[in-house]
Amino acid sequence: MKILVCISHVPDTTSKINFTEGDTKFDTTGVQFVINPNDEFGLTRAMWFKEKQGASVDVVNVGGPETEPTLRKALAIGADAAIRVNTAATDGFAVAQQLAKVVQDGGYDLVIAGRESIDYNGGMVPGMLAGLIKANFVTNCISLEVEGTNVKAVREIDGGKETVSTSLPLVIGGQKGLVEESDLRIPNMRGIMMARQKPLKVVEPVDANTETASVKFEKPAPKGAIKLIDPDNVEELVNLLHNEAKVI
């Protein structure tokens, strides 16, 4: 089985979020980037397929050279080879088209993507990719078993779980549950040294349609000051909630 794991290069969850250029660009100054957590669950599951079922695991990212350390980390964790499509990842549809080309060229049976990246939270790429390459698609995937070309997957649904059966070729939108946080792997020293020797292929992008463009970003309004009101002064509380906060 040939597996491709899509790796997004996203800000660490503790990063401070700021925007530049008139709130149209994310400010990367001082930001630490990591493998998108949903993708890391998928990568860890892929390593299981590699070790238990002899699958090969490649990783791919659509992005500039600055994303290579993230791909190298995936190699250090144990992926066999990495591909970087040399273009900025701006629009979900454009990214899906780039990935479709990589999947078609590489003849992958299973594509494991995160159900969404934690930076822009588009959540569109896995579904569109499945559509473009005419593969089956399961998203919000929390468990994945493959026997031959038969697949049993479990999806998280509101308030419960759904077990589905499907077959390869398949794209999944994975998340926590594929493996647990305690299963995530710390790259070992030998893995880190070997990552240097593993192939990291840079491919030029294909022409792709960009269907959306960011106009501006906004942060949530900062929390206002807190007013403390004496417990005996209920009237004042009601007055403020009604006239100032306008919530009652």
Place this chain on the structure above:
Amino acid sequence: METKDKELLRGGQFLVKETKCEDVFTPEDFSEEQKMMKEAVMEFNEREIIAHKARFEAKDFAFTEEVMRKAGELGFLGVAVPEAYGGLDMGFVSTLLVCDYISSGTGSFSTAFGAHTGIGTMPITLYGTEEQKQKYVPKLATGEWFGAYCLTEPGAGSDANSGKTTATLSEDGKSYKINGQKMWISNAGFCRLMIVFARIENDKNITGFIVEYDKDNPNGITLGEEEHKLGIRASSTRQVFFNDTVVPVENMLAGRGEGFKIAMNALNVGRIKLAGACLDSQRRILTTAVQYANERKQFNTPIADFGAIKYKLAEMAASAYAGESATYRAAKNIEDRIALRVAAGNSHQEAELKGVEEYAIECSILKVAVSEDVQNCADEGIQIFGGMGFSEETPMEAAWRDARIARIYEGTNEINRMLSVGMLVKKAMKGHVDLLGPATKVQEELMGIPSFETPDYSELFSEEKEMIAKLKKVFLMVAGAAVQKFGPDLEEHQQLLIAASDILIEIYMAESAILRTEKNAKRFGEDAQAVQIAMAKLYLYNAVSIVEKNGKESIISFAEGDEQRMLLMGLKRFVKYTNYPDIVDLRIAIAEKVKAENKYCF
């Protein structure tokens, strides 16, 4: 770029030669691979150590062993070991980096890690025969076996060569019988191999042996109970008793009587690694302290906004920054020196041995400086936490207790202070470092009339670098006069040696912080390095006062009359700034940055 022999400073030469900022390695020079290693180690520390902090504090020795095994599985124990013996041969900077970032979770683990990878493994990689290395090192590098280092005895601590443990050759000449008692042995409870030092007959010097220890077949080895210690509570520390322990002759390390040399050289590596091991503790203490100070309100104000707390945050940051700067500077010197020796045809073993030995002075300096900085940081950390800092519920008290041992083991700070100056004087006598020439020049300068010109200080650090040059003159003046006065008896004057070493230490640390910052300011711009510039200036300012105090005490102790007056005048001249930095402003700038980032962010 290849490093040329003559470009690379020898150990101790920093004192008499100017180092260019381009020639120092800084933490900002880590390769992509090293950054990945750092992240991997930090993740390990968070997940496997910090998440289980309470177990370490509850003296769960078995857990320490379990985490050590996990560290072995991830390759952290074999970073410094040559590939031929199952290690990763990653170079000295990477070795130090792993040691740095793995050590901040708890002193219990960092001690187990340091004792195993350093003094438990290094004596064999550095002095072992091919057979010994093949047999033992792969097991140690992967964590299949753990090592312990048995040097200290009840009556032989700092005076390590005075041990009473004996090794007696058997009649058939095939083995030695070891008898004696060792104490304060780290990792004793779970080790499978011990490096044991014992005396053969009436030899002047002790001899090292590799002794296997199998609990099921103890071969005359018994362990005392676990010691109950102030800190590093889950680090196994026991006495080890040898009663007719039979060791095959082929397990002797290096030659007969070579043990003291092994012991001392293993400690050189141990010292710089101990400095590394204190660095991330310092960063973590500061981060924990500033997070608390930003949250904790008194008088309706986060305490981080008070000047009294800003003072502490700034001083803690500056000392951590200087510690990093100096430790990685020396680590790269060692790595380059090893590479030079390998290129010149030395075996890896010999190159490593001589490479580290070359910088033994710097290793001692770092051990003293960083172990004291982490202690001060932890102390101020408790103070920032106030009453909560005194409680076991917050991490500060454990950090403080764990930091305390760093001033004692790997040679006490007193021994290391005296060693640093002693070694420098010896190097000068051997002609490896020319102290006499520069010292004579300083004496001539003292007799001459000082220049009254005001130099141009517009370039970054021009005045600070001139200050460093002047502090070096203080050392040469004080040490030069003391050597003239006492000659070989100088070593009897311990207070003087310690004062001189404090001057030496401050020079190295302050210079390292300045060089790192200068290098980065050239690359990243002065604006981007504004806070680092403030830290380097603050560190230097503090260094100048320490130098002045120690210089003054020394001069008064050994010089009288006109000589005393002349030396004190010189001292005054050498510790004088033309433009004094506004230290209060510098501290505020540093503290504001740390506050805004809510962590040590350099």
